Amino acid sequence: MHSASTDKLTRYTAHARRGSQAIDAAGVLPGFEGVAVHDGWAPYRNYQGCEHGLCNIHHLRELQAAAEAGHTWPLAMSCLLLTKDAVEQARVADADRLDPDALH
Numbered sequence: 361m362h363s364a365s366t367d368k369l370t371r372y373t374a375h376a377r378r379g380s381q382a383i384d385a386a387g388v389l390p391g392f393e394g395v396a397v398h399d400g401w402a403p404y405r406n407y408q409g410c411e412h413g414l415c416n417i418h419h420l421r422e423l424q425a426a427a428e429a430g431h432t433w434p435l436a437m438s439c440l441l442l443t444k445d446a447v448e449q450a451r452v453a454d455a456d457r458l459d460p461d462a463l464h
Contacts, residue, residue: 361373361374361375362375362382362383362386364386364388364389371386371388373385373386373387379403380403380406383403383404383407389404389407389410390407390409391409392407392409392410393409393410394410394411395410395411395412395413396410396411396412396413397412397413397414397415398412398413398414398415399414399415399418400414400418416441416444416445419437419441420438420441420442423435423437423438423441424438446458446459446462446463449462450462
């Protein structure tokens with residue numbers, strides 16, 4: 361199953377294969393020219409007509425794994441990503457500052 365989403369629409373495509381053959385059959389990435397935000401799966405990188413960005417939830421999972429492996433720096437990076445999300449939510453809500461609970 362593959363999906364492609366905008367803020368208003370989602371397209372789901374079922375295919376017997378998982379890689380580029382299925383992505384091509386879905387008909388989205390072969391002609392896409394925007395920014396494709398995804399999980400970093402290697403076949404997505406075959407599509408050169410668009411920019412690529414990694415989904416922040418996947419960044420957070422990788423940072424969690426690094427923290428569980430004993431590194432201390434991932435906590436600060438996780439906080440930065442989560443703060444960025446809180447700021448974006450505040451902007452959407454037309455707030456002029458972050459809620460104290462969000463800051464905490």
